[in-house]
Amino acid sequence: MTAAVELFQASVERSGRRVIRSVDMAVPSAGWFGLIGANGSGKTSLLRAIAGRLPFSGGRCLIDGVDLAGERTARAGHFGFAPPADRLPEALRVRDLLELVGGDLDTALARMGPVGDALGIEALCSRRVGDCSAGMRQRAAVALAFAGGPRRVILDEPFNWLDPVAAFDLREALRVRVDDGLTLITALHDLGTLATVCNAGLMLVDGRVALTLNRERLAEAAADPRRFERRTIDLLRSGAPATGHGTGEQGCRKG
Numbered sequence: 001m002t003a004a005v006e007l008f009q010a011s012v013e014r015s016g017r018r019v020i021r022s023v024d025m026a027v028p029s030a031g032w033f034g035l036i037g038a039n040g041s042g043k044t045s046l047l048r049a050i051a052g053r054l055p056f057s058g059g060r061c062l063i064d065g066v067d068l069a070g071e072r073t074a075r076a077g078h079f080g081f082a083p084p085a086d087r088l089p090e091a092l093r094v095r096d097l098l099e100l101v102g103g104d105l106d107t108a109l110a111r112m113g114p115v116g117d118a119l120g121i122e123a124l125c126s127r128r129v130g131d132c133s134a135g136m137r138q139r140a141a142v143a144l145a146f147a148g149g150p151r152r153v154i155l156d157e158p159f160n161w162l163d164p165v166a167a168f169d170l171r172e173a174l175r176v177r178v179d180d181g182l183t184l185i186t187a188l189h190d191l192g193t194l195a196t197v198c199n200a201g202l203m204l205v206d207g208r209v210a211l212t213l214n215r216e217r218l219a220e221a222a223a224d225p226r227r228f229e230r231r232t233i234d235l236l237r238s239g240a241p242a243t244g245h246g247t248g249e250q251g252c253r254k255g
Contacts, residue, residue: 003062004029004152004183005050010059010069012042012049012207019045021207022059031199032175032184034213036191038236042207043187044156050185051154052076080150082158085137090130094140098125102147111149118166118173119143134161142170152183159190171197191229195221203232205239 005027012020019042027033037043048054050061052075061069068074088097095105098121102108105125109116116122119139129137138161145153158174159167175197178184188194194201195218203211211232213221221228 002029003027004031004064005185006060006062007050008060008062010046010049010061011057012045012054013057014045014054018057019207020049020204023204023207023209025202025209025212026200027183027185028199029183030178030181032178032186032197034194034198034201035185035187035204036189036194036201036232037187037204037210041204043204045207046204047154047156047185047187050075051079051081053081078150078152080145080148080153082141082145082153082155084156085134085141085161088129088137088140091128093126093128094121094132094143095125097129097140097144098147101144102149108143108147112143112146114173114176115146115170116143118169120166135163135166138162139166151181153185155184155186157187157189159188159193191221191232192225194218195225195228203235205236210235210239 003026005025007023007025010020010023010025011018023046035043035046045054049056052072055072056069059069060067061075063075063078098108099105102111109122112119112121119142121139121143124132124136124140127136129140132140138158142155142158145155158170162170171193174184194213198213198218199215201213201218202209203213
């Protein structure tokens with residue numbers, strides 16, 4: 001499968017501290033890439049750097065084969081990105097936000113397709129953000145990532161604050177969009193989602209790649225989710241890299 005995004009020895013610094021260290025990563029086109037790791041492992045910083053919200057401090061970031069590591073604005077133009085739900089401007093209505101990104105409301109809603117239906121976004125359009133619950137704000141934030149009609153979308157923990165029905169509906173809608181050609185990158189805490197819907201993924205530990213997962217390894221995980229969960233949790237607890245040959249796994253580099 002052709003890579004839509006590739007990182008080579010990518011690093012990110014925040015407040016003078018290196019939070020992403022020499023990461024190699026390949027995101028398949030028209031696929032769902034899942035990023036997992038403990039809190040503080042660097043998932044959000046990595047996603048924000050790929051989306052052009054943070055600079056890379058080293059390495060390469062290829063999008064469609066072109067290195068844009070030094071071009072934040074260009075990277076941002078390639079991705080739909082969900083802003084933090086708790087930072088949406090409270091004085092605006094949800095429809096105002098969608099129109100800022102999508103131009104007009106009808107066009108923005110049409111671009112969302114099944115994702116907008118799963119989020120129940122039309123029912124939220126007249127609400128001011130300040131009157132929305134945490135779950136409603138999350139729905140609005142995810143909707144904004146799709147309102148501009150991007151071919152690639154980055155979502156950081158999209159299922160946070162959603163009730164079980166909404167999370168299920170959103171997961172199904174995202175899979176439909178991926179099957180229709182969307183390239184999706186998500187940070188996840190749910191190992192079940194990683195194992196059953198993602199085409200590829202990796203685990204970060206202390207800003208480094210501790211485990212890479214290709215399609216074959218994820219198929220094995222879906223076939224025996226309890227074993228996959230136990231092994232993954234053990235890695236997260238220990239902070240140690242996995243090692244393996246021919247399994248889609250990759251150890252951490254030193255340095």
